């Protein structure tokens with residue numbers, strides 16, 4: 001048992017993650033061809049605009065379910081909505097935010113763009129902390145928009161006129177997954193501008209701008225889009241229910257900042273917070289690079305139902321960072 | 333030796349006398365360390381020999397490479413190695429040079445600063461070599477002014493490494509990263525060697541290997557006392573001026589021997605001896621007054637939280653993308669973020685570290701060494717003392733310096749402290 005845990009703790013989780021991401025990508029993007037259907041309410045961007053998708057993103061169901069009159073929502077539609085939420089939660093609690101780090105195809109594409117940049121030896125961009133703090137709020141605004149807009153389209157609230165149906169689906173029209181993911185099955189039909197009304201014109205044009213930003217942004221900035229992702233915001237609301245956890249034992253932390261240095265989404269708290277046990281922040285994608293980079297035994301810990309499965313260790317750190325490749329030391 | 337404005341008869345006399353004193357001092361301390369203690373590990377011989385650089389019995393050759401003298405622990409060694417130069421820390425623990433430095437500094441100055449100034453002034457470096465560059469980080473006020481004063485006294489060029497006063501803020505980090513980048517350029521100019529991606533990676537790994545052994549050494553002291561603290565302190569002291577590969581290999585051998593000792597429960601002292609954590613102003617050979625006293629009087633030093641030991645080598649560099657654009661900031665971070673030098677404020681991490689050491693090393697008592705005139709450690713002692721007391725850990729505050737005058741007085745206090753720890757320990761059992 002001890003041997004096994006040492007083996008795991010010394011492992012290169014980033015490499016493991018690369019393969020899991022690749023596998024998930026293939027299954028989610030092409031699974032439809034093999035009649036794979038994982039679920040209708042997946043907590044990740046399994047975009048149904050891609051005709052071969054192996055499941056549905058929960059956000060699209062959510063927008064559709066909410067696009068209902070109050071009466072319906074109080075009736076059987078409400079029950080459908082509730083069951084959608086429950087099925088989303090059942091998927092979500094298994095992996096917590098690791099859906100972002102390991103499964104999300106849009107996240108994977110961003111990581112591939114990062115690899116490309118690295119291969120070219122181009123340096124990455126970073127936000128200033130204050131900018132980061134401001135920008136990260138955007139995802140909550142988007143989340144509220146995608147929840148409230150369908151209701152406002154279907155209902156008149158406080159006697160206000162209803163929102164134009166041209167906004168629907170309010171998030172999908174501007175989501176980069178809709179145009180980007182179908183590309184992988186050779187479908188370019190999502191690149192268009194809809195001139196039928198000023199609203200459709202604006203939304204579709206905005207959508208295209210966002211795709212461009214997505215591609216350029218995530219080339220220069222690691223996980224550029226995740227900072228604005230409403231799915232990530234939604235995850236965070238339920239993160240505490242999940243069985244997969246990332247925890248930190250503050251007394252063991254030297255605040256060396258290694259974890260923060262390697263974090264693709266610039267989470268300062270991972271290094272500087274030495275009081276909270278549950279260290280998952282809203283932007284965290286649970287990639288566990290931080291655990292790999294932490295040289296303190298047992299300081300950062302990944303666990304399932306309280307059972308540690310991957311724990312930071314000095315030995316693991318030096319294994320991954322290299323000097324043990326040196327022969328004389330290995331023999332020692 | 334380059335021409336200095338002050339080289340005259342008097343200077344040469346001073347140099348001769350101080351050098352004789354230094355050699356005697358080193359010899360005496362070494363004799364105590366080596367001969368007055370039982371059961372020293374055989375692999376310590378290498379480190380004893382290294383310390384003989386102070387007695388003139390051991391020689392060193394820079395093998396034609398540039399020598400970059402450093403002070404404190406904020407100077408990124410990785411860069412110096414990557415530029416093909418030899419890092420060499422000149423913070424001095426010698427009373428002989430302390431007295432020389434005293435001529436130039438206010439009476440109440442810190443002995444470490446005085447001794448270092450004396451070393452620079454008289455060129456009494458451990459080797460018979462002249463540094464090509466002396467890097468002076470802006471840490472405490474006295475170290476800051478040291479550079480200006482020394483500039484008058486030596487021809488070796490100085491380089492001021494601008495250490496920020498805080499380390500938690502992003503501003504401090506970015507500022508420091510820029511300072512480190514500029515330092516890299518300076519080193520390249522000095523040696524004419526470009527710090528390339530490969531060279532820096534190699535240097536980071538070289539330090540990693542030293543750290544692997546250091547951490548192994550550090551960790552094995554958490555258990556059975558198989559090595560005296562005075563030896564452990566000497567091990568890290570010799571890192572100041574050893575070839576890093578040679579040092580690493582020697583420590584690896586020592587670690588092997590110590591692990592063997594643990595397996596054989598071959599300890600140097602009875603398990604009843606109070607386990608002491610030393611912290612505060614650093615013990616640097618030949619100033620080993622306090623650790624030697626502690627261990628002669630029945631205690632055992634199992635951990636030091638000093639800038640001459642754990643703080644020097646413990647923390648690691650983590651690079652995400654192995655290119656210069658990420659490696660340089662990574663190296664910079666390692667010297668800033670986890671550093672518990674009291675020149676930073678706030679420095680609560682030092683307290684957290686001490687409390688961690690107390691748990692991890694099953695410490696019975698803490699001895700807080702403050703050099704008279706070392707304001708920062710003197711000032712921090714109150715915060716630390718209060719917090720330790722709250723956690724039920726006895727602490728002894730010892731104000732001392734490099735002169736042998738206070739030996740009697742502090743040995744009485746240390747003895748009383750150790751006795752009280754012994755009684756406490758017995759009661760607990």
Ligand code: SF4
Nearest residue numbers: 263284285287288290
């Ligand atoms: S905090 Fe850790 S797990 Fe979360 S995104 Fe950053 S590196 Fe990955």
Ligand code: SF4
Nearest residue numbers: 253254256257259294
């Ligand atoms: S890497 Fe580990 S020890 Fe370093 S700051 Fe992060 S959690 Fe703390």
